[in-house]
Amino acid sequence: MAKFMVLAFTNPIAGKEDEYNDYYDNVAMPVYEGVPNTKVLGRYKALDMKSYEFAMENQWKYVSLYEIEADNIDDHFKEVWEYIEKAKAEGRYQFNEFIDKSTVFEPVFVKMVD
Structure with missing residues (x-):
């Protein structure tokens, strides 16, 4: 299985940093911790x-890091989105309304050597 690293660079909407962080701490991270x-x-x-x-110069205030193990990263992300959609349907997740969407940068890297 290959290892991947996802770095999610984000910024809060101006004046909404407390709400942005509350969302991550109490909504997003508990859901993301359950992603297979x-x-x-x-x-x-x-x-x-x-x-x-x-x-x-740094353009972002925050970064979240995720390590993924998968045979096929495209298939993994399909599973992630199915998991997120299920969490939405159950009322456990919604996209963070306090993220400045114009600044989101989420590159995916593959580990080169084990």
């Missing part, structure tokens, strides 16, 4: 600093 073959590694808030002087 997915390990929630945590949420992080960016510091106002650069590791290198030549590095680009």
